[in-house]
Amino acid sequence: MMKFGTKAIHAGIEPDPTTGAIMTPIYQTSTYVQPSPGQHKGYEYSRTQNPTRDALQNNLAALENAKHGLCFASGLAATDAVLKLLKPGDEVLASNDLYGGTYRIFTKIYQDFGIKFKFVDMRDLNRISEHFSDKIKMVWAETPSNPMMNIIDIKGLAGVCKKFGSMFCVDNTFATPYLQNPLDQGADVVVHSVTKYLAGHSDVVMGCLMTNSDVLQEKLAFIQNSSGAVTGPMDCFLALRGIKTLHIRMQRHCENGRRVAHFLKSHPKVEEVHWPGFEEHRNHDIAKKQMKDFGGMISFVLKDDKLDDAIKVMESLKLFALAESLGGVESLCGHPASMTHAAIPREERLKAGLKDSLIRLSVGIEDVEDLIADLEKALG
Numbered sequence: 075m076m077k078f079g080t081k082a083i084h085a086g087i088e089p090d091p092t093t094g095a096i097m098t099p100i101y102q103t104s105t106y107v108q109p110s111p112g113q114h115k116g117y118e119y120s121r122t123q124n125p126t127r128d129a130l131q132n133n134l135a136a137l138e139n140a141k142h143g144l145c146f147a148s149g150l151a152a153t154d155a156v157l158k159l160l161k162p163g164d165e166v167l168a169s170n171d172l173y174g175g176t177y178r179i180f181t182k183i184y185q186d187f188g189i190k191f192k193f194v195d196m197r198d199l200n201r202i203s204e205h206f207s208d209k210i211k212m213v214w215a216e217t218p219s220n221p222m223m224n225i226i227d228i229k230g231l232a233g234v235c236k237k238f239g240s241m242f243c244v245d246n247t248f249a250t251p252y253l254q255n256p257l258d259q260g261a262d263v264v265v266h267s268v269t270k271y272l273a274g275h276s277d278v279v280m281g282c283l284m285t286n287s288d289v290l291q292e293k294l295a296f297i298q299n300s301s302g303a304v305t306g307p308m309d310c311f312l313a314l315r316g317i318k319t320l321h322i323r324m325q326r327h328c329e330n331g332r333r334v335a336h337f338l339k340s341h342p343k344v345e346e347v348h349w350p351g352f353e354e355h356r357n358h359d360i361a362k363k364q365m366k367d368f369g370g371m372i373s374f375v376l377k378d379d380k381l382d383d384a385i386k387v388m389e390s391l392k393l394f395a396l397a398e399s400l401g402g403v404e405s406l407c408g409h410p411a412s413m414t415h416a417a418i419p420r421e422e423r424l425k426a427g428l429k430d431s432l433i434r435l436s437v438g439i440e441d442v443e444d445l446i447a448d449l450e451k452a453l454g
């Protein structure tokens with residue numbers, strides 16, 4: 075089997091059969107000519123299949139060591155497709171510090187269709203069984219989580235899901251397939267916001283699903299085509315191009331992340347730093363076991379936890395642009411309580427440790443000395 079960096083560049087990709095073009099062409103077409111009804115080369119209509127999308131889906135599948143990959147118009151469209159596997163009366167057990175948009179689609183869209191969502195702390199596996207029942211058809215976990223950087227034991231949780239017959243989905247957006255491969259640890263479906271590290275250049279919105287199960291693949295491909303939240307060939311091209319440097323970018327994100335995390339930890343105005351690479355991180359040992367490195371996402375809380383202080387820091391940062399999203403080559407900062415996680419009520423949010431002054435950093439791949447100087451100046 076090819077190693078990761080080789081797969082990122084080559085997996086699923088063949089020279090174009092008509093010209094030999096090394097880059098997968100952008101098949102910007104909605105339909106395909108048939109010489110006679112039903113006689114086609116596997117392509118009929120671009121909602122169902124498109125050659126640029128096929129190349130990307132095969133490439134993404136290879137990165138997660140998966141048999142199948144499917145792309146969607148956004149990470150949430152991919153999540154939406156998974157939720158359509160459920161029926162009224164089914165229950166979902168989800169981790170309690172999810173990406174805000176995931177929390178929103180669960181509680182504001184699918185709850186109205188008669189699906190129940192239970193949000194629990196999944197960090198302690200010994201206490202997880204008490205939340206299961208035969209109604210729990212799906213378990214949804216994010217690790218590292220957004221924005222608290224909590225770590226869940228994927229292999230351990232996969233074992234519990236098997237015992238109770240629940241499908242196990244992991245949102246692997248923060249780690250990327252470079253750092254961890256949940257399917258190898260027993261997950262049934264992996265979800266990614268391709269928008270983030272995978273595409274990596276802040277120029278595409280896209281999502282994907284990977285699975286090894288032929289049964290799930292058949293159902294999910296049916297949903298992809300029937301609901302139609304597909305991604306266009308231009309975006310597929312951009313994602314394919316971005317992925318070619320995923321391994322190199324992730325190495326630098328991790329290196330820079332490590333330096334920034336240690337800088338923040340030693341700063342007198344910083345109260346807490348959330349980063350799974352610290353030995354005292356609650357589940358550091360699990361992170362070390364299931365991840366190759368600790369990634370470029372960090373969140374931190376200021377001394378006295380004052381919202382105004384956090385706003386001042388974010389306004390003062392120059393290199394860390396204040397913006398939603400993450401995982402691009404450029405560094406970003408964000409304020410989860412008012413931005414990505416605004417949909418979550420304050421009490422819920424505080425229960426999960428998401429304090430008012432919590433700032434989330436997506437550490438980019440710039441020179442780290444410049445990033446640290448920027449933070450030093452902004453913290454004052």
Ligand SMILES: *Cc1c(COP(=O)(O)O)cnc(C)c1O
Nearest residue numbers: 148149150173220247267269280
């Ligand atoms: C951004 C994000 C999503 C949603 O993806 P979109 O592409 O924005 O729809 C889901 N999960 C996580 C962890 C994310 O960061």
